[in-house]
Amino acid sequence: MLMKFAIQDFKDDREFQNLSKQTIKTYQIILGEFQKFCAEKEVLNVEDVTSNIVKSYLLYCRKSKGNNPVTINTKIKNLKAFFNYMVNSDVINEKRNPMLKIEKIKTDTKIEVFSDNHIKQMLGYYRKLKGREHSFYAYRDHTIILTLLGSGMRLGELCNLKWNEIDLISGTIIVFGKNRTQASIPITDKLVKELAEYKVFCQQHFPEPSEYVFINRENKPMTTDAVKNVFKRLKAIMNFKDVRLSAHTFRHTFAHRFLMNGGDVFTLQKMLRHSNLKMTEKYLAIWGTALREQNEKYNPLNSLDV
Structure with a gap:
């Protein structure tokens, strides 16, 4: 399935699940960015996405876009939700899920507060x-x-x-x-x-x-x-x-x-x-x-x- 159609299906499902507008907007932004990255790598179908491509995308986000660990983990969470939906929809095989071995990265434990x-x-x-x-x-x-x-x-x-x-x-x-x-x-x-x-x-x-x-x-x-x-x-x-x-x-x-x-x-x-x-x-x-x-x-x- 073409990535852009898969993302639309996922968005429709999240709306059906009655998720908040802000949550759906976040999904759209992150998945849209991921789709653009994949297209530049000539990967157009969901079935062709590998864990290496996902890792390359996350590395690009960290080095080129300057995303901090918290933002990276948000993107990992959203990608996991998307590809789990693809598995549940029988678009990809469970063993071919590119997010299977990708874990959240460590973050600093410091929490800032106002004086x-x-x-x-x-x-x-x-x-x-x-x-x-x-x-x-x-x-x-x-x-x-x-x-x-x-x-x-x-x-x-x-x-x-x-x-x-x-x-x-x-x-x-x-x-x-x-x-x-x-x-x-x-x-x-x-x-x-x-x-x-x-x-x-x-x-x-x-x-x-x-x-x-x-x-x-x-x-x-x-x-x-x-x-x-x-x-x-x-x-x-x-x-x-x-x-x-x-x-x-x-x-x-x-x-x-x-x-x-x-x-x-x-x-x-x-x-x-x-x-x-x-x-x-x-x-x-x-x-x-x-x-x-x-x-x-x-x-x-x-x-x-x-």
Whole structure:
């Protein structure tokens, strides 16, 4: 089967499986890039793809495109899903699956988080803008940062958030996460206050406010790319040299502060909506030294005469 037809079949199947638009878009980008690479190697049919071709593609992504290990692993994951589908569809034989012996590569365990100074600089910048001509962007982007920082929400979850999913009375947000899973998470009084003020601002700014929380000038929901562009502009202004300015860094910061302030890993798992506790425990492994310091400082045995 021609690669381009196989990719279309795979895309149709993912849409039938009701995967999110962002997930399908990621598949399209990666598989489209892989198809182009194969075409340049004169490999047009799925059946002709070998593990060596896949390895050559991944090496090209690392050396020529500068992809980091995390990005490479994302591409491996997507290619595995595609070729497994080809096997299940009887397009290729299971033993001919080129992804059989290709494993994810090792990644650095360092997880970046924002410091108090980083956060103060970002929020201070938007506070100064609120009284000027860019007040809409300032209110919106300021609220985006507080929502990410105060909830540990993923970027896609943020963009899909609707006002009817926020209960400002009980202080909860209904989040639709990966694989269409739904969860209700609590939010602090501070975030409730900020969201309530931002909601009033939107109602005054637009004759017919959108059902979505974070919108653009045309009153349409922001895409993930639009939010990423917000952070790109902010990164240029802040000029942070020691941390990546992204939605996921806010998520990591939420997890870090939660644990450093005495939160337990089981509650954090529910807040981050990790399906597997091991995903949450990686934070413990990385920040274990800091946790030990906290334990030495606050352990109840310190106040007992034993």
